[in-house]
Amino acid sequence: MKKLATSFIVLLILLVSCNQTKTKVKTKSEPVSKPQTSEILTSAQNLFAPLPETAENKNNPVTAEKVALGKALYFDKILSKNQTESCNTCHNLDTYGVDNKPVSPGDKKGVFGNRNSPTTLNAAFHIAQFWDGREPDVEAQAGGPVLNPVEMGMPNEQEVEKRLSNSKLYKEMFAKAFPNDKNPVNYENMKKAIGAFERKLVTPSRFDAFLKGDESALSEDEKKGLDLFISKGCASCHSGALLGGNSFQKFGVHANYWEYTHSPKIDNGRYDITKNEADKYVFKVPSLRNIEKTYPYFHDGSVKDLSEAVKIMGKVELNQDLSDEEVASIVTFLKSLTGKVPEQLKKS
Numbered sequence: 006m007k008k009l010a011t012s013f014i015v016l017l018i019l020l021v022s023c024n025q026t027k028t029k030v031k032t033k034s035e036p037v038s039k040p041q042t043s044e045i046l047t048s049a050q051n052l053f054a055p056l057p058e059t060a061e062n063k064n065n066p067v068t069a070e071k072v073a074l075g076k077a078l079y080f081d082k083i084l085s086k087n088q089t090e091s092c093n094t095c096h097n098l099d100t101y102g103v104d105n106k107p108v109s110p111g112d113k114k115g116v117f118g119n120r121n122s123p124t125t126l127n128a129a130f131h132i133a134q135f136w137d138g139r140e141p142d143v144e145a146q147a148g149g150p151v152l153n154p155v156e157m158g159m160p161n162e163q164e165v166e167k168r169l170s171n172s173k174l175y176k177e178m179f180a181k182a183f184p185n186d187k188n189p190v191n192y193e194n195m196k197k198a199i200g201a202f203e204r205k206l207v208t209p210s211r212f213d214a215f216l217k218g219d220e221s222a223l224s225e226d227e228k229k230g231l232d233l234f235i236s237k238g239c240a241s242c243h244s245g246a247l248l249g250g251n252s253f254q255k256f257g258v259h260a261n262y263w264e265y266t267h268s269p270k271i272d273n274g275r276y277d278i279t280k281n282e283a284d285k286y287v288f289k290v291p292s293l294r295n296i297e298k299t300y301p302y303f304h305d306g307s308v309k310d311l312s313e314a315v316k317i318m319g320k321v322e323l324n325q326d327l328s329d330e331e332v333a334s335i336v337t338f339l340k341s342l343t344g345k346v347p348e349q350l351k352k353s
Contacts, residue, residue: 042220045232052235054246055213056294060129060204065144067201070182075202077178078195080352083168084151085112086158092150092199095122098346101298102126102206107306112158119155120272121306124299126346127292129204131250136288136304137275138253144200148192162192169195208295208344215341223341230338233331238323247292248342255287256304259324262286265317267307274304297340312336 079092095109096102102124109122134146150156169175170190183189214222243249256262275284288304302314312332319327
């Protein structure tokens with residue numbers, strides 16, 4: 006009887022011990038995905054940043070009156086010689102600040118630009134403007150296309166000012182936007198107004214919510230793509246709040262870019278501005294914000310498909326032959342960068 010009782014007690018101890026072990030194992034295996042997600046979040050927070058609400062400029066404070074004037078000017082064809090083009094023609098806010106064409110037509114029929122029109126969305130955060138970085142900010146950029154003979158074709162600043170001064174509405178709007186100026190309708194103020202408007206063209210996405218700590222803002226597949234984007238080295242150039250736009254890099258570090266793209270001609274990039282041999286084929290790194298919508302890609306708009314663009318970048322910039330599966334994963338992540346243009350800034 007004693008032997009039976011002893012055996013029962015031993016069996017009971019073994020069962021309890023076994024149950025505790027099972028419980029411990031279960032506890033250890035439960036949060037497998039959470040630490041992995043947290044590691045990705047931490048890595049992302051070290052490399053990227055959420056978009057601010059407005060791209061401020063101390064030399065051109067953003068006011069409601071400037072934004073209203075800048076919006077009117079952005080959509081008005083009065084700024085082109087034959088009144089066929091507006092800023093929005095090439096930088097259409099209904100299609101994410103681009104026209105989805107390799108190069109854009111100008112004011113004169115049959116004439117086209119020689120580089121792809123980049124998006125105006127979030128552009129005010131960039132280190133500089135244009136593919137070759139020849140202007141420092143969106144205010145300076147706004148004055149370039151208006152006088153460019155290939156783009157909007159206006160002969161000079163005075164003619165622009167004359168047209169705007171002949172408009173009673175614009176005279177009133179300029180006066181409200183620049184109340185301290187004796188003669189507010191001038192070319193510099195036109196640039197400031199358009200710049201102020203573009204400084205409001207900010208498009209946060211689910212990725213920003215993720216960076217702020219909401220781990221559910223991205224799907225598991227998007228997180229995998231993000232992890233791959235980082236581990237493959239894409240973030241070495243495409244970092245910061247814009248995932249790009251903050252540096253100049255050579256297009257074709259490991260191979261000539263034109264051998265992999267459909268480029269119609271070889272573009273020297275910043276070299277044409279600086280005449281520095283080191284700047285040959287160097288361009289401003291584009292932002293990847295809204296990248297799925299801002300095709301075609303590269304400075305010449307030579308590639309329309311995002312997957313092809315990713316594969317090309319892997320080869321010519323990172324010297325890696327990305328598999329179709331890896332490309333698809335990275336593209337899945339890139340689509341999480343698509344935001345929305347504020348409705349109040351679109352054409353009424």
